[in-house]
Structures are given as C-alpha cells and as structure tokens.
Amino acid sequence: MQDLLKKLFSLMQDAICQTDLSGICEVTLDDNGDRVSAFIELENNELKFSEEAPQKTDVVVKMKQETLARVLDNLDHFDLRDPNFLMQVSVEGNLDLAGYLFNLIKRPSEKVDELIRETEAKCQDYKDSVTEIKRIHKPSKEEVLNLIDESMPFVMTGVLDDWEFLSSSMEEIKKKYGDTRLRPVLEKGKEGFETMGDFIEKVENTSGDIVYTGGCDLPPAMWSKFRLPFFSPETFTTPQIWMGAKSGDTPCTALHRDCCNGMLANIFGRKKMILFSPEQTEYLYALKAFNTFQTCEIKNVIGVNTEEFPSFAKTRALEVIVGPGELLVIPAFWWHCVYAVDNVFSISAGMQWDAWEELKPGNETVSLTI
Numbered sequence: 001m002q003d004l005l006k007k008l009f010s011l012m013q014d015a016i017c018q019t020d021l022s023g024i025c026e027v028t029l030d031d032n033g034d035r036v037s038a039f040i041e042l043e044n045n046e047l048k049f050s051e052e053a054p055q056k057t058d059v060v061v062k063m064k065q066e067t068l069a070r071v072l073d074n075l076d077h078f079d080l081r082d083p084n085f086l087m088q089v090s091v092e093g094n095l096d097l098a099g100y101l102f103n104l105i106k107r108p109s110e111k112v113d114e115l116i117r118e119t120e121a122k123c124q125d126y127k128d129s130v131t132e133i134k135r136i137h138k139p140s141k142e143e144v145l146n147l148i149d150e151s152m153p154f155v156m157t158g159v160l161d162d163w164e165f166l167s168s169s170m171e172e173i174k175k176k177y178g179d180t181r182l183r184p185v186l187e188k189g190k191e192g193f194e195t196m197g198d199f200i201e202k203v204e205n206t207s208g209d210i211v212y213t214g215g216c217d218l219p220p221a222m223w224s225k226f227r228l229p230f231f232s233p234e235t236f237t238t239p240q241i242w243m244g245a246k247s248g249d250t251p252c253t254a255l256h257r258d259c260c261n262g263m264l265a266n267i268f269g270r271k272k273m274i275l276f277s278p279e280q281t282e283y284l285y286a287l288k289a290f291n292t293f294q295t296c297e298i299k300n301v302i303g304v305n306t307e308e309f310p311s312f313a314k315t316r317a318l319e320v321i322v323g324p325g326e327l328l329v330i331p332a333f334w335w336h337c338v339y340a341v342d343n344v345f346s347i348s349a350g351m352q353w354d355a356w357e358e359l360k361p362g363n364e365t366v367s368l369t370i
Contacts, residue, residue: 001029001031001034001036001065002036002038002051004029004065004068004069004072005027005029005036005038005068006038006049007072008027008038008068008072008105009038009040009047009049011072011075011104011105011107012040012047012101012104012105013047013049014104014288015104015105015106015287015288015289016045016046016047016104017045017104017287017288017289017297018045018297019042019045019100021042021096021097021100022042022043022044022097023041023042023057023058023059023094023097024039024040024041024042024054024056024057024058024059025039025040025041025042025057025058025059025060025061025097025098025101026038026039026053026057026059026060026061027039027040027061027062028060028061028062028063029062029063029064029065029068030062030063030064030065031064031065031066037051037053038050038051039051039052039053039054039057040101041054042097042100042101057093058093058094058097059091059092059093059094059095059097059098060090060091060092060093061089061090061091061098061102062089062090062091063088063089063090064088067085067088067089071085071105072105075105075106075107075291076106076107076108076109076112076291076292077291077292078105078106078291079291079292080099080102080103081183081214081215081216081217083183083184083216083217086183086184087184103289103295104289105289106289106290106291107289107290107291108259108290108291108294109291111353112259112291115259115332115333115353116259116278116333119151119278119331119332119333120278120279120281120333122151123151123277123278123279124279125279126151126277126278126279127277127279127280127315127316128316130152130277130318131318132318133153133154133155133275133318133319133320133328134152134154134155135154135155135156135157136154136155136156136157137156137157137158138156138157138158138159139156139159141230142361144156144230144329145359145360145361146361147329148261148329148331148351148356149360149361151278151331151332151333151334152331153275153318153320153328153329153330153331153334154328154329155320155322155326155327155328155329156229156326156327156328156329157325157326157327158325159229159230159327160229160265160267160325160326160327161325163225163226163265163267163325164225165225165267165268165345166267166268166324166325167268167324167325168267168268169268169343170200170203170204170243170343170345171200173196173200173243173345174196174197174200177196177197177219177221177222178195178196178197178200179195179196179197180195180196180219180221180222181193181194181195181219182194182195182196182198182199182213182216182219182241183213183216183217196219199211199213199243200243203243203244203245203343206245209245210244210245210247210250210252211244211245212242212243212244212245212247212252212253212340213241213242213243213244214242214253215240215241215242215253215348216240216241217238217239217240217241218238218239218240218241218347219241222241223239226239226265226267226347228263228265228327228347228349229327231351231355231359234352234355235351235352235355235356235359236263236349236350236351236352236355237260237349237350237351237352238349239347239348239349240347240348240349241345241346241347242264242338242344242345242346242347242348243344243345243346244340244343244344245340245343246269246340246341246342246343246344247339247340248339249300249302249303249339250300250339251299251300251301251302251337251338251339252338252339252340252344253336253337253338254295254296254299254300254337255284255295255296255298255299255300255301255335255336255337256293256294256295256296256335256336256337257278257293257294257332257333257334257335257336258292258293258330258332258333258350259290259291259292259293259294259332259333260292260332260350260351260352260353260356261329261330261331261332261350261351261356262329262330262331262332262348262349262350262351263327263328263329263330263348263349263350263351264322264327264328264330264346264347264348265326265327265346265347265348266322266323266324266325266326266327266328266344266345266346267324267325267345267346267347268324268342268343268344268345269324269340269341269342269343269344269345270321270322270323270324270340270341270342270344271321271322271338271339271340271341271344271346272319272320272321272322272338272339272341273319273320273321273322273328273336273337273338273339274301274302274317274318274319274336274337274339275317275318275319275320275330275334275335275336276301276315276316276317276318276334276335276336277318277334277335278333278334278335280314280315280316280335281335282311283311283312283314283315284296284298284311284312284315284335285297285298285309285311285312292350296335297309298312300337301317301337302339321341322346
C-alpha cells in the first residue's frame with residue numbers, strides 16, 4: 001500500500017502549480033482491516049511526503065487500497081465529482097486542500113494530446129479572424145456539423161422550444177424534482193444525498209456567496225425531459241447540471257476547456273460566456289494536470305492582474321450572453337469562463353469522440369476511444 005501512496009505523491013509533485021493553499025493532508029488506505037497512512041504537506045507551492053504522523057492534519061482522506069489502485073490506473077478519466085468515487089471515499093477537513101491535491105494527479109490520454117495539437121493548428125489564426133459568436137435560428141443538422149468541424153462556437157435558437165421549464169424558475173423545478181437525489185453529501189457529520197430541493201434552498205437563501213452545482217451529473221429521473229437536439233442520447237457523455245445563484249463578475253465556473261465538443265442548453269436565467277480560441281493556450285497559464293478538462297492558474301478573466309499574468313494581455317476574447325431556450329455549442333479545446341447574470345439552470349453534455357468521428361462531415365467511420 002505504501003507504494004501506491006508514493007506513486008500518488010509523485011504524480012502530485014510532478015504537476016504542482018501556483019496556489020494560496022497550504023496544510024497537511026493525511027491519506028489512509030485500508031486493505032481488509034490493515035491500514036497505512038501517508039502525510040502530504042503543501043507549503044509555499046512545494047510538497048513534502050512523510051510516513052510520520054504530524055501533531056495535526058488539515059484534511060483526512062480515507063479509501064480502500066483497491067479504490068486508489070483503480071484511480072491510478074485511470075488517470076485519464078479520474079474525476080473528483082464522480083458519484084462512484086465519492087461513495088468510496090471519506091473526506092474530513094479542508095475540502096479545498098484535498099481537491100487541489102487530488103486534481104494534480106490527472107493526466108491526458110495520448111489521443112487527447114494529439115487532438116489538442118491538431119485543433120490548435122486548425123485554429124492558428126482564429127484569435128484575429130473570429131470576431132463574434134454567431135447566432136443561428138433553427139439550423140439544419142448539416143450546418144451544425146459543419147460549424148463544429150470548423151471548430152467554430154455558435155449559439156442556436158429555436159431548437160429547445162419543446163423543453164419543459166424554459167424561462168421558468170427554481171421554485172417550479174423544486175416543486176417537481178425537490179426530492180430527487182442530486183449528489184452525495186461530503187460535509188463532516190452528514191451522510192446520504194443532497195436533493196434538488198436542498199440545493200435550491202441554498203440558492204434561495206444565499207447572501208451573495210457563489211452557490212453552484214459545479215457540473216454534477218444530471219439526475220437520471222430528469223434525463224428524458226432534457227434531451228439535446230439533432231443527435232441521439234448515445235452521442236453524448238452523461239449530461240451534467242449547472243444550476244445556481246447569480247454570480248456578478250465572479251465566475252460560477254472558472255476558466256477551463258473541455259476535451260470534447262460540448263453543448264450547453266440554457267433553461268432559465270442568463271449566462272455570460274467569455275471564450276478564447278484554442279491557439280491562445282500559451283497566454284492563459286494552463287495547468288499541467290488535466291484529463292477530460294483543463295483549468296488554468298487564471299480563474300477569473302475579468303480584471304486579470306497582468307503584472308502577475310503578463311501574457312494574458314496578448315489574448316483576445318469573445319463574449320456572448322446565452323439566454324433562456326438558447327443552446328451554445330463550444331467546440332473541443334475552446335477556453336471559456338462562465339458568469340451567472342441571473343439565477344440559472346443549464347444542462348450540458350459532451351459529444352463522444354467515436355460518435356463525432358462517425359458524424360464528422362466527409363469522414364469515414366472510425367472508432368476513437370479516449
């Protein structure tokens with residue numbers, strides 16, 4: 001078990017990035033009652049490994065040996081938000097510290113690395129040549145496929161008209177789905193699941209704090225009500241729910257990019273999206289540790305301190321407001337930062353790469369697995 005813990009630490013150390021966080025994380029593995037612990041200290045953006053217990057720790061992460069082994073064998077798909085993972089771990093203490101450290105172990109697949117290079121080459125002049133995000137009313141499937149193939153973001157209108165709850169409110173969602181399980185509870189001393197109703201009450205009672213689902217899976221009970229247009233459900237990854245309180249100039253979702261073509265369907269409220277084309281990566285201080293999505297040292301693109309991040313001054317952003325009933329298509333590897341103008345409710349899903357290869361204009365059917 002100690003070898004697994006040392007491998008975990010090595011991965012974290014290899015991808016360390018700028019952070020204001022500090023503290024000691026205890027990681028304890030269990031193998032049929034036998035327990036082994038390691039202590040990972042973060043201070044001044046440096047990590048230290050110890051098998052000796054300190055006087056105090058800031059967060060304790062416990063899991064079975066087989067759980068960590070499975071994670072380390074699947075670094076290109078590991079996601080802290082995965083309910084299956086959350087149900088197999090116990091976290092007590094500083095959740096931000098634990099999240100920061102475990103996110104450091106993510107790694108992209110070789111195929112993702114290849115696709116990034118291809119996309120950035122395709123978009124090499126987009127910073128200057130793409131000056132707006134087009135709005136298209138009821139486009140054809142062919143138009144949609146061609147724009148995605150060109151790696152061009154766009155907004156569709158009129159394609160979600162048959163969806164429930166368009167332009168409605170949190171209260172209406174709460175009435176119908178209030179008892180629906182949303183995600184496991186991670187708070188110390190609490191067990192079970194947070195329901196849609198529990199979360200909506202947090203939104204209703206917030207005093208200005210960011211309250212947001214952060215892209216947890218859409219509850220299966222709601223899938224049939226929110227099917228994306230043009231393509232079969234099998235085309236997409238598991239749909240995610242993005243719901244929360246208005247955030248002003250603070251992002252509800254920090255700057256990042258997804259490693260697949262994505263669709264964001266906005267049900268109610270407005271979202272401000274600020275996007276950067278893929279070839280601007282070198283200016284955005286991207287983090288080394290990622291797999292299915294990649295984040296940056298820069299979290300908020302409004303009011304960036306260019307003394308701290310001087311290369312950001314070379315970027316050119318595109319901005320769009322996505323309103324109720326509108327669907328934004330974000331091609332793979334486009335950077336985006338999201339702001340909730342109002343209380344919002346959106347659904348997103350990514351296109352599976354093997355499905356995209358079958359749909360791609362002028363391309364023969366090829367199976368890609370990422």
